[in-house]
Amino acid sequence: MLCFSSPAILLRRTDYGDYDLIISFLSLARGRISVIAKNAKKSRKRFSGLLEPFAKLDIVCRASRRNGMPVLQEAAMNHVYAGIRGDLFETAYASYWTELVHGWVEPYRPQPEIFRLLDYCLDALGSGRASPHLVSILFQMRFLGLAGFAPHLDACVGCGLPLERIPGGSVVFDLAKGGIVCNGCSAEQGRFRMTISRGCAKRLSWIRGYDANAAMRLRFDARSMAEAQRIMEAFVPYHLGRVPKSLKFLKDVR
Template sequence: MKILSSPAIILKRIEYGDFDLIITFFTLNYGKITAMAKYAKKSKKRFASVLEPFGELNIVTTSGRNKGLLILTEVCLSHSFMEIKKNILKTAYASYWAEIINKSVESSVIEKQLYILFYKLLDMIDKNLISETAANIIFQIRFANISGIKPQLEKCCKCKSEINRIKGEKLFFDIEKGSVICENCNSGNKKNIPLFKGTVKQLLWVQDKEIEKVLKMKFTEYCLQQATNLMEHFIGYYVGKEFNSLKFLKEVG
């Protein structure tokens, strides 16, 4: 019998029959895995009500009789993230990040960098060390880096001018090309997303600097607005999925 043991964060829970839950976990050691929590619905004692988003758990699973199906045998809470649980806006952001991970990563592919990013940002919003909007931009940009869908922000995709050499403050972003485009090259294309040069520079910083520096940075108000709009479009387009939690976020945000 194969035993797996790892820190884990719940991405999704589905009720199964009258007694059981099927839970998708994002684990540090094994990536995304799905396991059945038998009698979790029926008996609160068995898993002591810890099987709720978004605390960090330590879980142990074994392989069941059906090949491939994992059975949750032990679970203990290591970080409860109570402030997220109590606050609907924080819950909405955490749900959006969980859905991005759930819909983009393959099962059983180890994603340690992404796990650490997710954990770190949950911890930061739980402790009110960062605004949820800033955390959301950082999550999406760094997720894009890790997933190999990094937006091109250094230069215009058409004339190849570096953004520092482009005159004026107005730039655009072409989602299909995944790149910044200068005002000249954009030539009135209304589909592209407007961005100030200052926003692009802040996003470049988020892309490339060490995470500890990025987490301390102060975003300007217009950067927060433009970057939120850009990254939500970008992630939707490149992950190629609709996110129900994003609709929820817009309702409560």
């Protein structure tokens, strides 16, 4: 197919020479794609100023003849996640999520669930209908799940002992093993250990399993939220293999 069209969320834009831009999108039809937008840098009129972060566009692309990068032919606004660009804090969260998608999602493989997750979270953030901290926990938990790295929170990753039967108010969370470990299994030394309260482990598990709108109504007190952020923002880079630049920025802003 030489031409394709799809809703697509803009992830990143990069200058390419004096006239063009390279745009990375998460598209519904083709997954993560990079396309060239000719003359978009020289003339804002070419794409009516639409190629800006935190928007969902309807794009039409022409596949290049020699296996090169597809060329962006047309773009129209589908949905702008209003409010994000004008708010430093929301920009920091949205940049973090889009960087995760840009850096982690395999290109040219449709990922409709990740597309819907990012769309839902950017919309919830921009519309202000849920706490940005909570939306970010939801994004990270579900993104990790879809990427095959969901943390194990219901039972010890070593022996399968259920969380309810592990004694103590808090349990060890082992980044390398990918979840909580009981006292017996945590006897060996490990560098990548944190502690997590029982309540926080349960909430993280619920936030992944519940319907998204129900998950957005979960209550986290300030301590649980700080704990959830600390765990998720350590676990995600650990499995990504590097700390996203935007996560450093997010921590500074927060």
